[in-house]
Amino acid sequence: QQPVQSPQAVILREGEDAVINCSSSKALYSVHWYRQKHGEAPVFLMILLKGGEQKGHDKISASFNEKKQQSSLYLTASQLSYSGTYFCGTGNSNTGKLIFGQGTTLQVKP
Amino acid sequence: NAGVTQTPKFRILKIGQSMTLQCAQDMNHNYMYWYRQDPGMGLKLIYYSVGAGITDKGEVPNGYNVSRSTTEDFPLRLELAAPSQTSVYFCASSYGRDPQSYNEQFFGPGTRLTVL
Numbered sequence: 001q002q003p004v005q006s007p008q009a010v011i012l013r014e015g016e017d018a019v020i021n022c023s024s025s026k027a028l029y030s031v032h033w034y035r036q037k038h039g040e041a042p043v044f045l046m047i048l049l050k051g052g053e054q055k056g057h058d059k060i061s062a063s064f065n066e067k068k069q070q071s072s073l074y075l076t077a078s079q080l081s082y083s084g085t086y087f088c089g090t091g092n093s094n095t096g097k098l099i100f101g102q103g104t105t106l107q108v109k110p
Numbered sequence: 111n112a113g114v115t116q117t118p119k120f121r122i123l124k125i126g127q128s129m130t131l132q133c134a135q136d137m138n139h140n141y142m143y144w145y146r147q148d149p150g151m152g153l154k155l156i157y158y159s160v161g162a163g164i165t166d167k168g169e170v171p172n173g174y175n176v177s178r179s180t181t182e183d184f185p186l187r188l189e190l191a192a193p194s195q196t197s198v199y200f201c202a203s204s205y206g207r208d209p210q211s212y213n214e215q216f217f218g219p220g221t222r223l224t225v226l
Contacts, residue, residue: 002152032215041200041217042153087152091213097143098215099169100153 001026003090005101012078012108020104022088023070030091031064031071032098037084045073047091078108112136114218116201122224123191131186131221133201141204142184143215144168144176146197153200159184191225198222 003024010018022031030049034042046057048064048071056062059076075082085105089098117132135142140161145153155168159178173195175187184203188195202215 030213032213034215041219042215043217044214047213089153097155097158097168099155100145102152 002099003088003101005086005088005104007104008102009105010107012106014080014108014110015077018075018078018106020073020075020086020088020106021070022072022090022101023068024090026069026090028064028066028069028071028090031062032089032091033062033071033073034087034089034100035082035084036087036103042087045086075106078106080108080110082106083108114201114203114216116199116218116221118221119219120222122226123188124226125191125193127191128187128189129191131188131199131201131223133184133186133218134182135184135201135203135216136182137203137205137216138181139203139205139216140181141213142178143202143204144174144184144186145200145202146170146195147200147220148197156186156199188223193225196223196225 003022006021032047033045036042061074064071085103087100087103089100114135143158144156147153154170156174157176159165162181165176178184199221201218204213204215
């Protein structure tokens with residue numbers, strides 16, 4: 001079952017914050033976040049393995065609420081380089097297999 | 111390390127033709143994956159492999175075949191190409207020995223395929 005991301009698209013000014021949500025109808029074992037710039041391959045941002053886990057990478061952080069079966073990606077004080085499409089992937093414990101959401105396109109303007 | 115490499119970068123096929131998309135990784139990763147990405151859409155898993163000689167279907171396997179005879183290589187075969195297979199194909203790999211471990215997927219640069 002594909003996870004559902006919201007919103008589908010966000011437009012920000014530099015310095016503004018954004019939140020991207022990822023929800024699943026199935027119990028989550030792990031949540032992965034990737035960013036893809038136009039014409040390029042997806043690049044790993046972070047993985048959350050435990051319920052309630054929060055991780056950070058520069059000014060990008062994420063949380064994982066196992067009970068609610070959802071994860072959120074927080075982008076703080078956005079920079080132009082944050083522009084791209086963000087994908088969450090929900091993981092299988094035995095195979096490393098990921099099912100990706102449909103993506104959220106983020107555009108940061110000067 | 112070259113990471114994950116894919117060839118070719120671009121290819122145009124006629125309906126009914128066949129081809130093999132090559133993927134290789136030099137990171138000694140056990141797990142390898144093939145995804146397709148249609149324009150403006152997310153990544154759909156075609157096939158994956160947890161080790162040499164072991165493959166399994168993903169979300170959209172119809173029209174494709176894979177093999178994994180070595181740890182390094184994971185080719186994707188398209189038989190009887192159809193316009194619906196026009197897409198960008200990404201190969202990825204991850205370490206994956208322990209399901210609890212750090213399982214970042216490393217992606218290749220992609221192959222852009224058009225079927226006319």
